[in-house]
Amino acid sequence: MTPERAILLLRISYRKPDGEAGETEGTPHLTAVPAERRQTLSKGIGRQEEDGRALAARLGWTITKVIVEDDTSAFKRRKVQLPDGSTGLRTVRPGFREAIDLLASGTNDGLIADDLDRVARDPRDLEDLIDVVESRTPNIPVTSVTGSLRLDSDAGIAMARVMVTIANKSSRDTARRVARKHLELAAEGKPGGGGFRPYGFTAKDRTLIQAEADVVKEIAARILGDWDGWTTEQHAKIDPNVGETLTSIAKDLNRRSIPTATGVPWSDRSVRSVVSKASVAGLREHRGEVVGKAVWSAILEPARWEQVVARLAGRNRVVDLTLQRWLTGALRCPFCRFMLVGAQGNRGPQSVRYWCATPEGGCGKIAIKASLAEGEVERQILELLAQPDVLASLRTLADTEVTETARASLAEDEDQLRQMARMWARREITFIEYTEARRIVEARVKESRALLVSRAPRVLRTLLAGNVAEGWKRLSPADKREVVLALVPGYDVMPHDPTMGNRFDPGRLVPFPEEPAEGDASG
Numbered sequence: 437m438t439p440e441r442a443i444l445l446l447r448i449s450y451r452k453p454d455g456e457a458g459e460t461e462g463t464p465h466l467t468a469v470p471a472e473r474r475q476t477l478s479k480g481i482g483r484q485e486e487d488g489r490a491l492a493a494r495l496g497w498t499i500t501k502v503i504v505e506d507d508t509s510a511f512k513r514r515k516v517q518l519p520d521g522s523t524g525l526r527t528v529r530p531g532f533r534e535a536i537d538l539l540a541s542g543t544n545d546g547l548i549a550d551d552l553d554r555v556a557r558d559p560r561d562l563e564d565l566i567d568v569v570e571s572r573t574p575n576i577p578v579t580s581v582t583g584s585l586r587l588d589s590d591a592g593i594a595m596a597r598v599m600v601t602i603a604n605k606s607s608r609d610t611a612r613r614v615a616r617k618h619l620e621l622a623a624e625g626k627p628g629g630g631g632f633r634p635y636g637f638t639a640k641d642r643t644l645i646q647a648e649a650d651v652v653k654e655i656a657a658r659i660l661g662d663w664d665g666w667t668t669e670q671h672a673k674i675d676p677n678v679g680e681t682l683t684s685i686a687k688d689l690n691r692r693s694i695p696t697a698t699g700v701p702w703s704d705r706s707v708r709s710v711v712s713k714a715s716v717a718g719l720r721e722h723r724g725e726v727v728g729k730a731v732w733s734a735i736l737e738p739a740r741w742e743q744v745v746a747r748l749a750g751r752n753r754v755v756d757l758t759l760q761r762w763l764t765g766a767l768r769c770p771f772c773r774f775m776l777v778g779a780q781g782n783r784g785p786q787s788v789r790y791w792c793a794t795p796e797g798g799c800g801k802i803a804i805k806a807s808l809a810e811g812e813v814e815r816q817i818l819e820l821l822a823q824p825d826v827l828a829s830l831r832t833l834a835d836t837e838v839t840e841t842a843r844a845s846l847a848e849d850e851d852q853l854r855q856m857a858r859m860w861a862r863r864e865i866t867f868i869e870y871t872e873a874r875r876i877v878e879a880r881v882k883e884s885r886a887l888l889v890s891r892a893p894r895v896l897r898t899l900l901a902g903n904v905a906e907g908w909k910r911l912s913p914a915d916k917r918e919v920v921l922a923l924v925p926g927y928d929v930m931p932h933d934p935t936m937g938n939r940f941d942p943g944r945l946v947p948f949p950e951e952p953a954e955g956d957a958s959g
Contacts, residue, residue, distance in 0.1 A: 439546025439577055442497045443535050446484045447505035447554045481506060484550040487581045492548055495579070501544055505531040510557040511607040515931060523770075523930065527558045530935045539576055540568045546577040552584040552596060553603045562600045566593055619722065626720075626731055635697040635710040642715075642732035649735045651694060655711045656736055656744045658685050679747060682707045712748055717741035749795070749858050762913035763790060763810055765850070766920050768948070770928040774798035778806060790929070797857020804929050808940045813920060813927070814908070820923055821904050849881045924948070 481504060492499050510532075513525040532555070538544040547565075549555045556562040569576045569587045578587045584599060586592035621628050633639040636648040657663035661676035674680055682704035689702040696706055714721045718734025719741075721727065736744070761778030768775055769792035776790040776798075788806040792798035853874060860870040911919070925948040933941060 437545070437574055437577060438495070439497045439544075441500045441544045442492060442546035442548055442577075443501045443503060443538060443544045444485065444488045444492070444499045445503050445505070445532070445535050445547060445549045445555060446481050446488070447508055447510065447531070447549075448480045448484070449507060449509045484554070484581075487550060488548045491579070491581050497546055497548065497577075499548070501538065503531045503535050505529060510553070510555070510561065511604065511611075513558065527561055528934050529561070532556075532561060533935060536564055536568050540571065547579075549580045549585060551580050551582045552599055555580070555585060556600050557603045557607055559597070559600055559604060562596060566596075623727060624731070628722075633697050634713070634715055636716060636735050637732060642730070644733050644735070648697075651689070652711055652716055652735045655685055655707055656740060659711065659744055659747055660740075708748060711736075712745055714741075746862065749862060761788070761790065761806055761810075762916040763806075763813060763920070764917070766813075766917060766924075766926045767804070767809065767929050767945075768926055769798060769802040770930060770946075771801050772799040776802065776804075776929060795858075795861075796854050797861065802929050802931065804932075804944065805940070809929070809945065812940075812942045812945055817920060817923060818905060818908060821908075845880065849877050852877055853881070 485502065489499060491497075508529055508531065510527060510529065512527065514528050515523055515525055535544075535547060539547060547555075556565065565578070566587060569578055575588050578585060580586075585596060587596060627640075627642050634642070636645055636652050637643065638645060654663060654665065657665075658680040659682075661674055661679040663680075666674065686702040686704055686707045689707070694702070696702055697710075700706075710716070714726050715730060715732070716735040717738045717740075718730050718732065719726050719728070719738065720730040734741075763776075764778050765775055767790050772792065774792050774797060777793050777796060779789055779791045779793060789803045790806055790809055791803040792800055794800040856865070856870055856873055856877070859865045860867065865873075908916070927945045927947055930944045930946055932944065
């Protein structure tokens with residue numbers, strides 16, 4: 437069978453300029469890659485397409501679909517939510533999945549790639565392709581420019597399996613060597629390479645850029661409240677114990693047309709970033725930990741840098757949106773089990789999200805748009821409250837005095853958890869001390885929340901007295917939160933599935949599993 441609607445699959449993965457990694461993990465999208473590297477990658481895709489079309493012409497195939505996977509790893513796996521609701525490690529390759537779907541549906545009838553390793557470096561991906569290829573008789577034609585990919589016979593399939601296994605092992609070896617190399621560089625205080633140029637230094641050897649170093653010193657002075665660049669009137673408005681706000685500093689830098697390292701405008705986040713990194717103090721970080729002195733010169737003295745970091749840590753970086761963001765305390769990160777907090781991004785109210793906030797002790801891996809999460813939870817709650825038997829199951833009322841005591845205790849304990857997280861981040865306590873203290877405080881938090889939840893039926897009675905939807909709108913954020921926690925213990929927020937694009941997936945909100953009753957030995 438000669439394909440008349442063949443797919444040409446093109447893939448290339450970003451490689452660091454220093455050649456330290458093959459299938460580089462966690463790299464930015466192609467548009468964020470430096471211009472000269474982007475041009476090189478584009479040429480690589482172009483060569484693959486040229487060779488693939490030449491092969492199609494020789495074989496008499498007709499290509500009707502070209503799928504490009506630029507800056508896409510066929511090796512790296514990420515934790516994603518599977519169709520059955522469970523989670524698993526999978527490669528994230530929307531282009532490859534599109535090709536399989538088109539072949540499975542019969543929309544296209546053949547596949548050409550440059551080489552086997554352009555198609556798959558993960559055995560599971562290859563097996564998915566084999567399943568589709570063998571779903572038709574004769575098999576769907578699949579070939580490659582190098583001849584390494586032929587799935588038209590048992591021998592070809594067996595060879596492809598062996599070669600993908602070897603390629604996967606090679607990628608694992610490379611990842612291990614790269615990780616070990618970065619650890620070695622960190623121990624020696626040398627730059628790790630890759631990523632964006634650090635502000636204040638050259639990209640290759642971390643030579644000081646004096647103009648940018650002066651900006652870093654200025655930012656530090658403005659945060660610490662001892663900058664000599666303020667006018668007398670401006671200085672009078674600055675509290676030396678607080679310093680100038682990051683937003684104010686960013687606006688002034690933009691007004692003066694001082695460029696950032698990437699050319700984008702300054703923001704409170706970028707101001708914080710350039711002055712809080714250990715590299716500006718001549719220290720080497722590895723995986724978020726300071727491991728020793730760096731080989732490059734310091735912009736700030738370590739003692740002054742520590743003052744800046746302490747001043748920033750003492751500020752409430754994440755705007756306190758508890759009264760507005762009623763899911764604060766109801767959403768949890770599935771990775772570190774930290775409760776998500778409301779945070780506003782750089783684009784105003786529309787960018788408000790719930791985030792596993794790193795400044796508060798979270799891992800920073802999970803975020804979800806606030807309006808979407810609140811809209812979905814509201815839909816679920818109103819749907820549940822429409823059931824006539826809901827109120828009957830929520831009759832217990834707590835004593836008002838006990839409730840107020842629990843509310844005060846809960847607020848104190850939640851504040852203590854945040855303080856402990858900051859102390860651990862500043863290395864004022866060890867991780868063992870932090871985890872033990874957190875275990876004790878979290879037990880109290882759980883008890884306080886249990887008491888507060890018992891107040892929720894009073895809110896529910898008010899809610900069910902009239903129109904439920906209208907009554908819900910009139911509830912305060914605090915009451916909305918108590919209603920949610922009365923009906924659902926909380927939600928784990930699962931990672932976003934990149935294959936869904938910008939669409940919101942309600943399946944990301946997974947209710948906490950019910951805890952077994954005391955004495956239940958089934959688990």
